Amino acid sequence: MNPFKKHICDCLEKATGLPFQEICDSLEMPPDESWGDYGWPCHNLSRSLKKNPNLIATELKSSISTEPSICSVSVKGPYLNFKLDKKEVIKYICHEIFSKGSDFAKDNIGQGKTVVIDYSSPNIAKPMGIGHLRSTVLGASLKNIFKHLGYRVVGINHLGDWGTQFGKLVVAYKRWADPQKMEKEPIEELYRLYVKIHKESEEDKSLEEESRCIFKKLEDGDPEIVTLWKKFVDLSWKDFQRIYDLLGIKFELVAGESFYNKMMSDTISLLERKNLAKLSQGALIIPLSDYEMEPLLLKKRDGSSLYGTRDLTAAIYRYNTYKFDKLLYVVGVAQSLHFKQLFKTLELMGYDWASRCHHVSFGWVTLAGEMMSTRKGNVVFLEDVLKQASAKALNIIEKNNPDLENKQQVASQVGIGAIVFTNLSVKRQTDVSFDWDRMLDFNGQTGPYLQYAHARLSSVMRKYGEDLDVKADYELLKLPEEYRLAKKLMEFPDKIVIAAKTYEPYIISSYLLDTVSLFSTYFQRYKSPRDKILSDDPRLKKARVNLSHCLKTVLKSGLNILGLEAPEKM
Numbered sequence: 001m002n003p004f005k006k007h008i009c010d011c012l013e014k015a016t017g018l019p020f021q022e023i024c025d026s027l028e029m030p031p032d033e034s035w036g037d038y039g040w041p042c043h044n045l046s047r048s049l050k051k052n053p054n055l056i057a058t059e060l061k062s063s064i065s066t067e068p069s070i071c072s073v074s075v076k077g078p079y080l081n082f083k084l085d086k087k088e089v090i091k092y093i094c095h096e097i098f099s100k101g102s103d104f105a106k107d108n109i110g111q112g113k114t115v116v117i118d119y120s121s122p123n124i125a126k127p128m129g130i131g132h133l134r135s136t137v138l139g140a141s142l143k144n145i146f147k148h149l150g151y152r153v154v155g156i157n158h159l160g161d162w163g164t165q166f167g168k169l170v171v172a173y174k175r176w177a178d179p180q181k182m183e184k185e186p187i188e189e190l191y192r193l194y195v196k197i198h199k200e201s202e203e204d205k206s207l208e209e210e211s212r213c214i215f216k217k218l219e220d221g222d223p224e225i226v227t228l229w230k231k232f233v234d235l236s237w238k239d240f241q242r243i244y245d246l247l248g249i250k251f252e253l254v255a256g257e258s259f260y261n262k263m264m265s266d267t268i269s270l271l272e273r274k275n276l277a278k279l280s281q282g283a284l285i286i287p288l289s290d291y292e293m294e295p296l297l298l299k300k301r302d303g304s305s306l307y308g309t310r311d312l313t314a315a316i317y318r319y320n321t322y323k324f325d326k327l328l329y330v331v332g333v334a335q336s337l338h339f340k341q342l343f344k345t346l347e348l349m350g351y352d353w354a355s356r357c358h359h360v361s362f363g364w365v366t367l368a369g370e371m372m373s374t375r376k377g378n379v380v381f382l383e384d385v386l387k388q389a390s391a392k393a394l395n396i397i398e399k400n401n402p403d404l405e406n407k408q409q410v411a412s413q414v415g416i417g418a419i420v421f422t423n424l425s426v427k428r429q430t431d432v433s434f435d436w437d438r439m440l441d442f443n444g445q446t447g448p449y450l451q452y453a454h455a456r457l458s459s460v461m462r463k464y465g466e467d468l469d470v471k472a473d474y475e476l477l478k479l480p481e482e483y484r485l486a487k488k489l490m491e492f493p494d495k496i497v498i499a500a501k502t503y504e505p506y507i508i509s510s511y512l513l514d515t516v517s518l519f520s521t522y523f524q525r526y527k528s529p530r531d532k533i534l535s536d537d538p539r540l541k542k543a544r545v546n547l548s549h550c551l552k553t554v555l556k557s558g559l560n561i562l563g564l565e566a567p568e569k570m
């Protein structure tokens with residue numbers, strides 16, 4: 001916490017006797033900056049003191065010492081407003097960021113705690129969809145957020161590599177696979193088979209039966225079927241890996257649904273022993289009607305396991321292995337009911353850690369305009385989307401900055417950055433629409449806009465050319481934008497904490513957009529020799545360059561947390 005906020009909360013704690021944390025949490029930013037930098041609503045106290053909050057504010061005012069860092073306290077209605085010493089704020093933030101660099105805003109509130117994040121988790125034998133992309137990007141960013149706060153983070157890819165559909169796939173493969181296509185475009189071919197068998201089995205019910213038998217064989221470990229299944233998994237994983245490489249994504253554990261196969265019978269016996277499982281028309285279920293939910297399905301009539309059984313087993317395995325403080329499932333909103341059933345069942349099983357499991361759900365991703373052309377049949381091939389993004393970014397760079405060195409590399413950072421940022425630019429629950437023009441607009445609310453600001457700041461630093469030195473005459477920084485920027489930078493640590501609490505990387509993306517837009521107005525507004533960043537007054541220039549360096553540091557750190565690169569030139 002910054003020392004200014006701490007001082008205010010200390011004074012209020014002494015004067016009111018309220019808990020420090022409660023005071024901090026209720027401290028606000030006044031809607032009009034001329035009123036002050038922080039405001040505290042006294043109605044928190046009016047009930048217990050049975051007094052009018054305006055009166056309380058007036059009485060409290062005298063108990064706040066304005067030394068050493070606050071320059072005034074005033075009363076506005078029921079609010080106590082605090083104005084900080086501008087010079088001290090700017091000096092403080094510059095010293096803080098200069099000394100900590102990329103460690104600025106790191107915290108140890110997560111020390112000794114573990115967060116397990118189940119994310120990405122695409123399905124074998126199908127191309128990775130844009131919904132899985134959103135899970136991947138959200139999960140990766142949440143990992144960075146928690147790491148920043150000192151948590152141990154375990155990212156798990158819960159691949160969809162098990163289930164009756166693999167019985168279907170084997171049947172289709174044996175009947176219709178084209179060996180040449182399997183060689184050249186395996187995922188496309190597997191997907192074609194997947195679609196075909198689903199269609200055919202609607203007409204020919206015997207195919208359903210055959211598929212079920214084959215899946216049963218797979219669960220029982222029949223070597224021929226297992227070998228085929230392994231082949232499908234390997235081919236798909238190679239395909240996914242290419243996408244993860246493009247995005248720079250790594251997992252601590254890749255354990256698909258099949259990983260839990262051997263442990264599943266233990267889960268079922270446990271549920272039976274606890275009298276939670278019931279037979280219903282030959283199938284094994286957990287009735288949840290007492291909680292106004294459909295039952296969770298454990299086993300089909302033929303004895304084969306289901307998605308929910310594997311998720312129950314996985315949750316138990318994860319708790320036993322990691323003793324997590326949180327287990328987050330980054331999965332689309334379509335699976336809300338599944339997770340409610342899962343968490344309820346864990347609770348009924350008596351696991352007190354069930355309340356540490358959270359479904360971090362997110363809205364739909366759709367394609368707009370020209371993007372639609374990346375669809376093949378009913379699916380989008382992500383790799384094509386990512387490659388097209390880089391190609392489009394390259395076109396823009398060719399136009400704006402044809403002499404740039406390593407254009408290809410920057411283009412891929414920008415193109416992929418555009419896609420990643422689009423996924424994180426709104427609250428998770430909000431749907432997003434992919435649209436090339438909007439995503440890649442260097443002046444819009446986009447990833448490339450932030451990356452471009454970073455490159456501009458880097459260029460200012462290069463032009464400055466001198467070694468950086470934190471000692472500067474910060475009292476010279478009197479422009480309102482300079483103070484606003486310093487205050488904004490001071491908010492960064494709080495933003496990371498809020499993002500972690502709400503599982504919302506959006507808190508960081510919108511913070512970066514606000515901060516950079518402050519800088520852009522500053523940059524565009526002041527062009528006179530004295531007022532521009534590289535002012536003709538050397539003392540002013542030094543102080544401004546230092547503040548700009550701080551912004552650059554925070555911007556880079558924020559972009560990296562979201563999963564974007566911060567190019568020095570573009």
Ligand code: ARG
Nearest residue numbers: 118121122123158159160331
């Ligand atoms: N493979 C699943 C799907 O694509 C997502 C799995 C999410 N994770 C989980 N533990 N259920 O729908």
